[in-house]
Amino acid sequence: MSLKEQITEDMKAAMRAKDSAKLGTIRLLTAAMKQKEVDERIELTDAHVLAIIDKMIKQRKxxxxxxxxxxxxxxxxxxxxxxxxxxxxxxxxxxxxxxQAEVQAAIAAAGAAGPQDMGKVMAILKPKLAGRADMTAVSGLVKAALAKG
Known part of the structure; x- marks a missing residue:
C-alpha cells in the first residue's frame, strides 16, 4: 500500500472513530497533497508525500x-x-x-574532491535520506567531510 493510500485509510478510520484532532491533521495533509498534484499536474509518489510531510513537520516545529x-x-x-x-x-x-556511512559513500560515488562538489554529493544523498534524516545536519556533515578531504 502506498503512503498516499495509507493516509486515505487513516482518514476513514479517524472519521469512524470520531477522532477530530487526528482527522483535522490528516485533512490538512491531504489538502497539501492535492494542491501539489494540481499545481504540478503529477501523480504523487511516496517520495513526494514524504517531502510534503517533512515540510509540514518543520512548520509545526x-x-x-x-x-x-x-x-x-x-x-x-x-x-x-x-x-x-x-x-x-x-x-x-x-x-x-x-x-555518516551514507555521506562517505556518496562522496566516493561522486568523486568529490572539495567543497565545490557539495551539490553533486547532496544530489546523491537527498533521495536516499529524505524523511529519514535531518537534511540540514546531513549538509553540515558533507561540508565538514569535504573541507577535510
Whole structure:
C-alpha cells in the first residue's frame, strides 16, 4: 500500500472513530497533497508525500517555538498533537553512524574532491535520506567531510 493510500485509510478510520484532532491533521495533509498534484499536474509518489510531510513537520516545529515564546501554550499543544500525527507517517530515522556511512559513500560515488562538489554529493544523498534524516545536519556533515578531504 502506498503512503498516499495509507493516509486515505487513516482518514476513514479517524472519521469512524470520531477522532477530530487526528482527522483535522490528516485533512490538512491531504489538502497539501492535492494542491501539489494540481499545481504540478503529477501523480504523487511516496517520495513526494514524504517531502510534503517533512515540510509540514518543520512548520509545526517552528509554530511550537513561536507559540511557546508568546506564552500561548494552548496553541503550542495543538501543534504538538498535529506534529505527533504527521511524525507517524515518517520512516524510522537513521542513526548517526548510518548517516555518516551514507555521506562517505556518496562522496566516493561522486568523486568529490572539495567543497565545490557539495551539490553533486547532496544530489546523491537527498533521495536516499529524505524523511529519514535531518537534511540540514546531513549538509553540515558533507561540508565538514569535504573541507577535510
Amino acid at each position: 517552528d509554530s511550537i517555538t513561536q507559540f511557546e515564546a508568546g506564552g500561548r501554550q494552548d496553541l503550542a499543544d495543538q501543534e504538538k498533537a498535529e506534529l505527533a500525527v504527521l511524525s507517524g507517517y515518517m520512516p524510522a530515522g537513521l542513526s548517526d553512524a548510518e548517516i
